[in-house]
Amino acid sequence: MQIFNRSANFIAKASIVGLVLVVGSLLGLLTTANRWSWVNNQRVVREQPIQFSHQHHVQTIGLDCRYCHTSAETSTFAGIPPTKTCMNCHSQIWITSPYLEPVRSSFRDNRSLRWVRVHDLPDFAYFNHSVHVKKGVGCETCHGRVDKMPLMLQENSLQMEWCLDCHRNPAQYLRPRSEIYTMGYRPAESQAVVGARLMKEYHVNPRTSCSTCHR
Amino acid sequence: MPGKLHRLGVLSAVVASSVLAGACRQDMHDNPRYEPLEASTFFTDGHAYRVPVAHTVARGSIRTDEHLYTGKIGGQLADALPVAATPELLARGHERFNVFCSPCHGRTGRGDGMVVRRGFRRPPTFHSDRLRSAPVGYFFDVMTNGFGAMQDYSAQVPVPDRWAIAAYLRALQISQHATVADVPAEKRASLDAPATAEDGAGEHAEHGAAGHEKQGH
Numbered sequence: 161m162q163i164f165n166r167s168a169n170f171i172a173k174a175s176i177v178g179l180v181l182v183v184g185s186l187l188g189l190l191t192t193a194n195r196w197s198w199v200n201n202q203r204v205v206r207e208q209p210i211q212f213s214h215q216h217h218v219q220t221i222g223l224d225c226r227y228c229h230t231s232a233e234t235s236t237f238a239g240i241p242p243t244k245t246c247m248n249c250h251s252q253i254w255i256t257s258p259y260l261e262p263v264r265s266s267f268r269d270n271r272s273l274r275w276v277r278v279h280d281l282p283d284f285a286y287f288n289h290s291v292h293v294k295k296g297v298g299c300e301t302c303h304g305r306v307d308k309m310p311l312m313l314q315e316n317s318l319q320m321e322w323c324l325d326c327h328r329n330p331a332q333y334l335r336p337r338s339e340i341y342t343m344g345y346r347p348a349e350s351q352a353v354v355g356a357r358l359m360k361e362y363h364v365n366p367r368t369s370c371s372t373c374h375r
Numbered sequence: 376m377p378g379k380l381h382r383l384g385v386l387s388a389v390v391a392s393s394v395l396a397g398a399c400r401q402d403m404h405d406n407p408r409y410e411p412l413e414a415s416t417f418f419t420d421g422h423a424y425r426v427p428v429a430h431t432v433a434r435g436s437i438r439t440d441e442h443l444y445t446g447k448i449g450g451q452l453a454d455a456l457p458v459a460a461t462p463e464l465l466a467r468g469h470e471r472f473n474v475f476c477s478p479c480h481g482r483t484g485r486g487d488g489m490v491v492r493r494g495f496r497r498p499p500t501f502h503s504d505r506l507r508s509a510p511v512g513y514f515f516d517v518m519t520n521g522f523g524a525m526q527d528y529s530a531q532v533p534v535p536d537r538w539a540i541a542a543y544l545r546a547l548q549i550s551q552h553a554t555v556a557d558v559p560a561e562k563r564a565s566l567d568a569p570a571t572a573e574d575g576a577g578e579h580a581e582h583g584a585a586g587h588e589k590q591g592h
Contacts, residue, residue, distance in 0.1 A: 284406070
């Protein structure tokens with residue numbers, strides 16, 4: 161007497177293949193899920209109290225990054241400018257614009273503007289902004305073409321694999337200190353030559369041990 | 376076979392919980408501590424830090440050097456730098472001038488920066504007789520306390536950089552009011568070399584300096 165239908169042979173084989181496929185795609189999902197932009201916020205524009213345009217202030221007006229981000233070269237944190245920095249110019253320019261009313265009321269009432277932080281590394285990763293600037297990492301390398309961003313967004317994933325890409329081989333990204341703040345920088349010679357030379361000149365020896373960043 | 380079924384159940388529970396755990400990652404991303412400038416609900420002003428009482432002096436940083444910190448000697452504006460005038464100081468001043476001053480004053484100091492072109496009150500040119508004869512401490516004082524429509528830059532530009540900018544301003548004034556005779560004989564040949572994009576002053580070089588001085592007032 162036969163208990164199983166003839167098709168049971170096929171179902172048995174198919175279920176083996178199916179199991180491999182399901183487990184495989186679950187594992188694949190686990191490894192790629194962290195790279196999705198809804199997880200790491202890459203290239204996601206966040207709503208801010210004011211629609212501040214870096215494109216206008218950097219590209220059109222020609223302000224240097226350091227005019228506002230004064231501690232980028234000296235501190236672990238590049239700094240968000242106080243309202244007073246806005247008022248250096250906006251005490252006279254666009255003084256009736258309704259868009260800028262939050263800036264004026266912030267200055268009047270001495271209440272901080274509540275900007276939404278765009279580049280926020282996880283708290284278990286130690287990061288020092290100034291050392292990266294001093295060692296020849298340009299603004300653009302991590303932050304992208306800020307001069308072409310009407311609204312600020314996070315250009316890169318800021319995930320560990322992204323950090324390690326440069327820490328393992330910084331020569332592919334380094335630029336001379338005179339070009340740190342240049343947007344759209346192109347090396348005069350091949351990047352491999354420039355990068356290797358700058359690594360020696362600036363004593364760039366990034367470490368990749370766990371405790372370098374997870375201290 | 377209940378044993379195998381049980382094991383399969385455990386396995387799927389482990390897989391499911393590891394997938395769901397991905398959603399809990401923010402717990403460790405945001406530790407219960409404040410980052411610089413992070414907002415707090417503890418104080419009514421929303422700051423996580425307290426502002427020191429006015430005129431607080433941090434240990435070891437009392438500012439007794441009148442010349443260095445006010446640009447004055449005995450209450451009078453000083454006409455000397457409190458630091459050594461070196462090529463490095465001028466290079467630093469050049470860089471900082473272009474970052475903090477050129478948006479209004481322009482890279483040549485004629486008061487035609489981009490912010491002025493967008494409607495800010497035009498500052499006087501640095502190349503007038505009045506400012507050429509002003510003591511160097513005057514520029515430090517204006518940077519520290521502001522002047523007219525110009526806000527103070529004491530928070531954005533630290534004291535050593537303010538002196539570097541003041542020193543560079545003097546060099547800029549001399550450069551715009553010099554004759555060929557002021558250039559050392561061995562350097563004169565380089566005057567005829569074509570300008571580079573780095574100079575940034577190409578468009579101004581065509582205009583006469585005298586015409587700009589009239590506009591400046």
